Amino acid sequence: MTMPPRLAVVGDLERPDHFHLPKDATCYFWGEYTPYEHTNGKKWNFSPTNQLVSNFKKKMDRRGQADWRYKRAAINEIAVGFSKFWKWGNLHEQYRVALFPIPPSKARSDPMFDPRMLEMLTAVAGRAQVNLDIRDCLTFSGAYAASHETDDRPTPDELYNELSFDNAAGRPGDPPGLIFLFDDMLTTGAHYVATARKLAQVFPGVQIVGNFIARRIVPNPFAEFDDIDL
Numbered sequence: 001m002t003m004p005p006r007l008a009v010v011g012d013l014e015r016p017d018h019f020h021l022p023k024d025a026t027c028y029f030w031g032e033y034t035p036y037e038h039t040n041g042k043k044w045n046f047s048p049t050n051q052l053v054s055n056f057k058k059k060m061d062r063r064g065q066a067d068w069r070y071k072r073a074a075i076n077e078i079a080v081g082f083s084k085f086w087k088w089g090n091l092h093e094q095y096r097v098a099l100f101p102i103p104p105s106k107a108r109s110d111p112m113f114d115p116r117m118l119e120m121l122t123a124v125a126g127r128a129q130v131n132l133d134i135r136d137c138l139t140f141s142g143a144y145a146a147s148h149e150t151d152d153r154p155t156p157d158e159l160y161n162e163l164s165f166d167n168a169a170g171r172p173g174d175p176p177g178l179i180f181l182f183d184d185m186l187t188t189g190a191h192y193v194a195t196a197r198k199l200a201q202v203f204p205g206v207q208i209v210g211n212f213i214a215r216r217i218v219p220n221p222f223a224e225f226d227d228i229d230l
Contacts, residue, residue, distance in 0.1 A: 003031050003048050003077075007085050010186070010215065017217060020156055021189030025196070027210035029186055030081060032217045049214050052077060056120075056184055056213065060112050075116060078213055079123030088128040091178065098133040098176035099124075102183035102195050107142035117182055137170030138163060138195055153187070159194035165202060172202045179208045186215040 007028040014029075015021055031049030039046035044054035055074035062068050091097040101117035118136045125132040141162040144154045154162075165172075179199055183191060196208045 001048050003052065003081065007211075010210075014215065018186055018189040018215065020193050021186075022193070025189075025192070025210065026208075027186065027192065027212065028085075029212040029215040030078075030085075031214040033185060033214040034217055034219065038219050053184060053214050056116060057114075060114050071116070075120050075123060079120050079127055082120070082211070083124045083127035088124075088130040088132060091180075092130050092132060096133070096177035097180055098135050098178070099180045099182060100135050100138060100195070100199060102181055102191055103138045103140050105140055105142065105144055108139055110142055117184065121182060133176060135170050137166040137168075138198065139166065140164075154190060156190045156193035156197070159190055160197055163194055163198050165198055170202065175203045175206055177206065179203065179206050180211055181208055182211045184213045186210070186212040 007030055010018065010021065010025070010027040010029060015023070021027065031047070031052065033049050033053050034046055036043045036046075036050075039050070042050075044051045052074055055070040056078060058067065058071040058074075062071070088097075099121050101121055103117075104114045106113040115136075118134070121132070121134050125134065140159065141164070143162045144159065181192060181195060181199070186192065192210050196210070199208060200206075
């Protein structure tokens with residue numbers, strides 16, 4: 001099994017899985033990630049997406065360890081994929097697209113702050129051989145744990161209140177023609193909503209498109225049962 005050959009759109013079937021996501025949000029995802037508790041113990045070996053995301057999310061305290069090479073390989077694999085999914089030359093020249101990584105939950109001053117999304121987007125630009133406009137200007141305060149580490153997930157409003165925008169990196173006086181927001185996982189959609197809200201205030205009227213390495217899916221517990229006639 002391998003990753004899908006192209007991105008898929010978050011449509012009417014997928015949107016209920018991400019209940020904070022507005023109906024008018026335009027979002028794309030590459031693979032579908034199954035939480036470990038639904039994998040019958042297979043965890044990262046359950047699917048190519050699970051393995052890719054698990055390696056991509058390896059924590060910074062693994063740097064220098066034998067398994068760190070898997071994180072680097074995951075960043076490269078994702079960059080190769082996204083370098084092919086979009087016609088970056090056209091997006092850059094005709095639409096003046098700007099790429100904004102959704103930041104991790106940690107504050108930038110935290111030694112566990114992981115710049116994986118920025119590293120991946122930088123690699124995409126190199127692979128596509130396009131001088132992409134990458135603006136790493138969003139930061140969360142670190143008040144909330146990462147969504148995959150807790151069941152007590154913050155709301156979009158709570159995340160927005162802990163989100164800051166760096167004017168020097170974000171260049172509010174130089175609005176792009178199109179915004180691509182990038183994150184590794186689409187879960188409830190709260191992080192996307194919070195960051196899209198912030199960017200919409202800084203760049204009013206600019207279309208925002210979400211790009212995700214994977215979306216979280218939760219299997220239907222009754223899928224293996226035949227329909228029961230009552």
